[in-house]
Amino acid sequence: MKSLTFFALNVSFVLPVLASLDLVTPPAYLALAAVALLVRRPERAPHLAAALAAALILAFWVWLSNRLWTVGDDPARRALLLAVRSWALTGISASFALGMRPAELLNEAMQIARLSPRVGFALYAALNTLPRLAEEGRQIDAVHRVRLGGGRSPVLARAVTLLARAVRSGERAAQSLAARGLESPGPRTWYRPVAWGRRDAAQLLAGLAASGALFALLVALGAFRFGFY
Amino acid sequence: MREGPDGPARGAAEPTRMPPAAATATPEATSAPAADAPQLGAPAILLKDFELVRDGRALVWGESWELKPGERVLLTGPSGSGKSSFLLALAGLAPEHAPGLTLRGAREGRPSTGVVFQNPYAQLACPSVDDELAFALENAGWELNAMRARVAELKAQFGLDALGDRAPWTLSGGEAQRVALASALAARPKLMLLDEPLGYLDGEAAAGLVDLATKAGREAAWVVVDHDPAAWAEWADTRYRLAPDGSLNKEPLPRATRRDAPTSAAPASPTPGAPILEIRGLRAGYGRGPDVLADFSLGLGPGETVAVVGPSGSGKSTVFRCLTGQLKPRSGSFFVDGAPYTPNKRRPSPFAWVPQVPEHYFVYDSARAEWENGAASGSGASGAGSSREAGSGVPAADHAAPGLLAARAFGLEALAERHPFTLSEGEKRRLNLASALAMKRRILLLDEPQFGLDAASQDALEEALARLRAEGVSMLIISHDPAFCARVAHRVVRIGAGATADGPGDCPSEPAGAAGAEPGRASAAPATQDTAL
Numbered sequence: 001m002k003s004l005t006f007f008a009l010n011v012s013f014v015l016p017v018l019a020s021l022d023l024v025t026p027p028a029y030l031a032l033a034a035v036a037l038l039v040r041r042p043e044r045a046p047h048l049a050a051a052l053a054a055a056l057i058l059a060f061w062v063w064l065s066n067r068l069w070t071v072g073d074d075p076a077r078r079a080l081l082l083a084v085r086s087w088a089l090t091g092i093s094a095s096f097a098l099g100m101r102p103a104e105l106l107n108e109a110m111q112i113a114r115l116s117p118r119v120g121f122a123l124y125a126a127l128n129t130l131p132r133l134a135e136e137g138r139q140i141d142a143v144h145r146v147r148l149g150g151g152r153s154p155v156l157a158r159a160v161t162l163l164a165r166a167v168r169s170g171e172r173a174a175q176s177l178a179a180r181g182l183e184s185p186g187p188r189t190w191y192r193p194v195a196w197g198r199r200d201a202a203q204l205l206a207g208l209a210a211s212g213a214l215f216a217l218l219v220a221l222g223a224f225r226f227g228f229y
Numbered sequence: 230m231r232e233g234p235d236g237p238a239r240g241a242a243e244p245t246r247m248p249p250a251a252a253t254a255t256p257e258a259t260s261a262p263a264a265d266a267p268q269l270g271a272p273a274i275l276l277k278d279f280e281l282v283r284d285g286r287a288l289v290w291g292e293s294w295e296l297k298p299g300e301r302v303l304l305t306g307p308s309g310s311g312k313s314s315f316l317l318a319l320a321g322l323a324p325e326h327a328p329g330l331t332l333r334g335a336r337e338g339r340p341s342t343g344v345v346f347q348n349p350y351a352q353l354a355c356p357s358v359d360d361e362l363a364f365a366l367e368n369a370g371w372e373l374n375a376m377r378a379r380v381a382e383l384k385a386q387f388g389l390d391a392l393g394d395r396a397p398w399t400l401s402g403g404e405a406q407r408v409a410l411a412s413a414l415a416a417r418p419k420l421m422l423l424d425e426p427l428g429y430l431d432g433e434a435a436a437g438l439v440d441l442a443t444k445a446g447r448e449a450a451w452v453v454v455d456h457d458p459a460a461w462a463e464w465a466d467t468r469y470r471l472a473p474d475g476s477l478n479k480e481p482l483p484r485a486t487r488r489d490a491p492t493s494a495a496p497a498s499p500t501p502g503a504p505i506l507e508i509r510g511l512r513a514g515y516g517r518g519p520d521v522l523a524d525f526s527l528g529l530g531p532g533e534t535v536a537v538v539g540p541s542g543s544g545k546s547t548v549f550r551c552l553t554g555q556l557k558p559r560s561g562s563f564f565v566d567g568a569p570y571t572p573n574k575r576r577p578s579p580f581a582w583v584p585q586v587p588e589h590y591f592v593y594d595s596a597r598a599e600w601e602n603g604a605a606s607g608s609g610a611s612g613a614g615s616s617r618e619a620g621s622g623v624p625a626a627d628h629a630a631p632g633l634l635a636a637r638a639f640g641l642e643a644l645a646e647r648h649p650f651t652l653s654e655g656e657k658r659r660l661n662l663a664s665a666l667a668m669k670r671r672i673l674l675l676d677e678p679q680f681g682l683d684a685a686s687q688d689a690l691e692e693a694l695a696r697l698r699a700e701g702v703s704m705l706i707i708s709h710d711p712a713f714c715a716r717v718a719h720r721v722v723r724i725g726a727g728a729t730a731d732g733p734g735d736c737p738s739e740p741a742g743a744a745g746a747e748p749g750r751a752s753a754a755p756a757t758q759d760t761a762l
Contacts, residue, residue: 181368184368
């Protein structure tokens with residue numbers, strides 16, 4: 001399964017959960033996200049098993065809570081529904097993170113979804129910058145602690161330093177990319193070419209169909225309750 | 230000012246320092262000596278009646294400036310004079326990617342260009358080294374098989390075979406700069422522009438990069454900006470110096486390197502005394518990895534300056550990380566004034582620490598606040614909340630005096646109201662030192678203090694360090710520049726990859742300037758022995 005397909009499917013899982021305020025829709029789509037992850041990255045099965053164990057414990061707690069609070073408009077029940085939705089969204093996001101390779105997604109987005117290389121390589125540069133900035137943040141904190149007699153590094157001072165260095169780094173990255181012809185008008189070729197084939201289209205359609213069918217089923221059963229908060 | 234290169238053809242008969250694999254795989258490395266000279270013919274670039282302007286100010290100007298195909302030009306000049314801006318203009322990146330910068334006048338020649346900047350990490354933007362090398366080829370529309378062949382060729386040429394799948398941010402500085410140079414050369418540009426490319430490299434890596442530039446041949450014309458012209462003296466055909474008034478003047482190539490400068494100026498040893506800092510049997514490493522330091526011991530006497538030198542990755546910074554409580558040692562002990570000391574980053578430290586990147590030190594929004602609050606931090610006030618966020622709780626006037634004295638000593642008074650980030654690199658470094666001095670802590674830790682400074686700023690730094698020595702401050706310096714350490718330290722401890730913990734024979738502690746005529750003191754702390762891995 002291509003990264004782009006995986007991305008699109010996860011978006012299709014998140015949207016119904018965002019619009020739901022019930023106890024069935026979020027876990028149902030979370031389960032679908034887990035299936036998508038298994039299809040894309042079978043080696044993630046141990047992670048999923050651990051997540052399933054945690055989900056079962058959580059489900060028991062939700063069931064128990066639901067038995068305790070039976071009044072429909074009870075604020076506590078509303079809080080429970082919001083919590084379940086948040087957990088499901090977190091779970092779907094975690095599943096997406098486990099199955100995603102950012103560089104692969106960007107490469108496919110540029111070649112298949114026609115994302116501008118200027119945007120794509122700017123995002124690549126940002127991906128390279130983040131770990132360096134994190135390390136710089138740790139260094140700044142260490143230097144400030146020594147300087148300030150063990151006190152915490154002032155958040156604003158650290159943020160200003162990191163921001164200034166990130167801006168300079170971004171400027172250099174843009175100059176380096178431009179100097180190597182990123183904006184040249186001629187046709188661009190790819191060192192890691194990817195193509196969108198029938199199999200990819202079938203996988204995407206099957207995933208979207210499953211997501212849509214699940215939604216239709218939940219509505220038909222009356223389990224889906226619309227609501228944002 | 231129309232001047233062509235007049236230097237002798239050099240380099241073909243010089244010994245090489247390339248890794249064998251890279252040397253044998255490099256087509257350019259075997260090029261005939263006759264090819265190692267600038268080519269005749271139409272200039273690669275010809276500027277006439279030109280003026281490089283930034284925000285209304287002329288940075289660089291001249292009646293004529295010519296770069297021949299294959300010519301190697303070294304461009305020097307003081308910090309802030311406009312060298313880097315000139316390179317950006319030559320690369321055709323102004324004003325689109327250098328706002329406010331405009332090159333006026335007539336220009337002939339817009340060759341394809343490769344650019345290498347000082348900070349290798351800031352210019353590498355692709356997910357892996359292979360992608361980085363292929364990037365310019367993709368943009369030029371190369372066919373896939375040709376791209377793969379060129380990437381393989383570059384990896385062999387630059388010793389990058391084992392790094393193809395690595396993300397750029399995981400590379401060492403030397404590796405990253407080799408990748409940057411290789412990726413700039415990938416599409417066989419006709420003009421190569423290097424902006425202080427050795428700034429992040431230790432001596433060995435810097436020499437290796439100069440060798441790679443030599444072996445890249447004469448396919449392109451090269452312009453290199455560097456604070457240390459000596460590093461490129463054997464490589465360059467021509468040297469231009471950018472004067473403070475913006476004129477470009479041709480100058481002879483240097484013959485003696487700053488890094489090889491005589492060490493007869495090594496400072497006189499202080500009066501021996503009980504060590505103020507002792508490190509005994511330090512063993513440290515990261516995570517579950519191997520030891521970076523093994524059985525490292527060091528003594529620092531009162532008023533003494535000790536420099537720890539060694540290549541990148543040899544563990545120099547690890548010593549500071551352990552001393553400042555960032556990294557828990559696997560074994561070993563510290564003593565300050567003879568008493569056991571356990572570093573803890575949450576407790577007041579006996580050290581003043583000047584980091585490698587001057588900006589990491591800054592907390593306040595003016596130079597004055599930096600030196601005044603430096604005094605506050607050292608005088609016992611925690612200073613933890615005394616930044617832009619809150620007041621220190623200590624009236625500014627109470628601690629202005631030592632800060633002001635330090636600022637005067639480092640010639641910073643005129644910059645009092647400037648934001649620290651707007652200062653030049655040399656001024657930032659001096660502000661770091663003034664603030665650290667105002668803290669009145671007994672031991673000063675300096676991490677690569679000469680890093681990124683031009684010759685004038687480095688001279689100013691060395692004067693500042695001499696002033697600190699005169700104040701009786703004990704200093705521990707880590708650096709990859711042995712000659713700098715020999716000039717500023719009483720004693721140099723060598724710590725290096727490939728060394729073992731067998732004893733001082735492998736990792737000797739030696740008086741600064743030991744190679745020179747002036748003997749120094751072998752050790753300020755006889756109870757300890759400087760050994761390192």
